[in-house]
Amino acid sequence: MSASPAAAPGRPRDPEVDRRIAQAALDVFGDAGWAGFAMEAVARRACVGKASLYLRWNSKEALLTHAITAGLPRVSDVDTGTLHGDLVELATQMLDLYVGSSSRAAIRLNLEAEAIPGVAEHYLSMRKAQVVAARAIVRRGIDRAELPGTISVTLLLDTLIGGAMMHALTTPADRRAALAGDTAAHARLLVDFLLSAVTAVDA
Amino acid sequence: MSASPAAAPGRPRDPEVDRRIAQAALDVFGDAGWAGFAMEAVARRACVGKASLYLRWNSKEALLTHAITAGLPRVSDVDTGTLHGDLVELATQMLDLYVGSSSRAAIRLNLEAEAIPGVAEHYLSMRKAQVVAARAIVRRGIDRAELPGTISVTLLLDTLIGGAMMHALTTPADRRAALAGDTAAHARLLVDFLLSAVTAVDA
CATH class of the missing domain: 1.10.357.10 (Tetracycline Repressor, domain 2)
Incomplete structure (x- = not known):
């Protein structure tokens, strides 16, 4: 199994984790809006470490864009x-x-x-x-x-x-x-x- | 002309001012949500003094309730x-x-x-x-x-x-x-x- 181009080297991506993060990002955005949208809140909601979020997306904008594409x-x-x-x-x-x-x-x-x-x-x-x-x-x-x-x-x-x-x-x-x-x-x-x-x- | 029961004594209410305040309240709420809803912001938007707002409604909740009733x-x-x-x-x-x-x-x-x-x-x-x-x-x-x-x-x-x-x-x-x-x-x-x-x- 080869990692997708966006994944960190040597770390094959788990689609189930990606899905859970996308849903958590939509939940946090839905409740708190952009003003309350923070990587930390999404990580907590998805039960993943903040580091593992930053490995995938390096900004809030990239994370919300991913969630919109994957979750709607x-x-x-x-x-x-x-x-x-x-x-x-x-x-x-x-x-x-x-x-x-x-x-x-x-x-x-x-x-x-x-x-x-x-x-x-x-x-x-x-x-x-x-x-x-x-x-x-x-x-x-x-x-x-x-x-x-x-x-x-x-x-x-x-x-x-x-x-x-x-x-x-x-x-x-x-x-x-x-x-x-x-x-x-x-x-x-x-x-x-x-x-x-x-x-x-x-x- | 007699003042409405809710008006301050001796101050007949101007329906045009009431209407302008209701619209300003909806505008501020629409843009900023409840988290950003403040009497001061509504007064500024409606071009009325903060005192004249408090003469009419004594809380943010009462003001937004009025705006919903009057403006929708x-x-x-x-x-x-x-x-x-x-x-x-x-x-x-x-x-x-x-x-x-x-x-x-x-x-x-x-x-x-x-x-x-x-x-x-x-x-x-x-x-x-x-x-x-x-x-x-x-x-x-x-x-x-x-x-x-x-x-x-x-x-x-x-x-x-x-x-x-x-x-x-x-x-x-x-x-x-x-x-x-x-x-x-x-x-x-x-x-x-x-x-x-x-x-x-x-x-």
């Missing part, structure tokens, strides 16, 4: 072969994100990311890539004649992504565990509801 | 007589809020309000009242036979409110002024799109 869903990975399948997966990703433990970090990125040097550019280009990938899902549906070419891609995606986010954020605490246990079921209801709008507009 | 839209005020009109007004409120200057405060309340003693209870009861009022709008539409009784009130409201919020938050900076100038036009597009879904489900 990637729309570009969605390609099930059908429009319905792709939209359900996209809605499921959003429900999982906003009902899950990274929800506070995702909301806080909206507020703070653009003002953090070294993170802003990465976050903005990732957001842009997400929008491009989501629009590509709908375009593929139009190409496969699953959707009329006249539909508003913007309205369909705003209501799908916004509807999933709003549902996760407004589900009362006592029903959140049930939603988290089967986000795909709600995603299907949401997609069926919205696709009937698109079909009706066409008819 | 109230769904309970929406009643135009038709379902279409009510939903357009509701969507317009959300677009105005998230494309406007109080957007950061509204997002930050999601993150922080529950942890601020003296503000949490007020914020949660206001959120609850908003949900009840929004559901009442849809119920009135069903009573007037503008909607089938079988529709999912939750899906309709999640996609309407979430879709408006998402649209405002993802509109690129160079197009935000155009959206802010005519939020009602986009609200109508959104409502027409969603109501066609409801009709299609019924057909």
Whole structure:
């Protein structure tokens, strides 16, 4: 097993430790924001030594950038072969994100990311890539004649992504565990509801 | 002109000053959060003396509670007589809020309000009242036979409110002024799109 280029020499990286650090970084950022984001707090939360954090990332900016990349869903990975399948997966990703433990970090990125040097550019280009990938899902549906070419891609995606986010954020605490246990079921209801709008507009 | 009960004796309150203070309080909270929320910063932002702030509210908690009540839209005020009109007004409120200057405060309340003693209870009861009022709008539409009784009130409201919020938050900076100038036009597009879904489900 060869170490990845970013790893310290002679120390093969443990992906499980990387994952735990990314989640701890999102947790600390979600709770305390950039003002309270410190390598020490992340190391404590991830139960790793501070040295082992610095071996991997030499700055707070690099660590948060890694956590954003590793810990948030990637729309570009969605390609099930059908429009319905792709939209359900996209809605499921959003429900999982906003009902899950990274929800506070995702909301806080909206507020703070653009003002953090070294993170802003990465976050903005990732957001842009997400929008491009989501629009590509709908375009593929139009190409496969699953959707009329006249539909508003913007309205369909705003209501799908916004509807999933709003549902996760407004589900009362006592029903959140049930939603988290089967986000795909709600995603299907949401997609069926919205696709009937698109079909009706066409008819 | 008689002073309102909360005003200092002999000092009639100026509603324009109250409004300016509420907006300044939301601006400071939106930028700096509860950790950076100080009477002095709000007074400076509103261009009023610190004494005149303390004459009105004797604590940071009371000031932020006032700003939330006065500065954020109230769904309970929406009643135009038709379902279409009510939903357009509701969507317009959300677009105005998230494309406007109080957007950061509204997002930050999601993150922080529950942890601020003296503000949490007020914020949660206001959120609850908003949900009840929004559901009442849809119920009135069903009573007037503008909607089938079988529709999912939750899906309709999640996609309407979430879709408006998402649209405002993802509109690129160079197009935000155009959206802010005519939020009602986009609200109508959104409502027409969603109501066609409801009709299609019924057909």
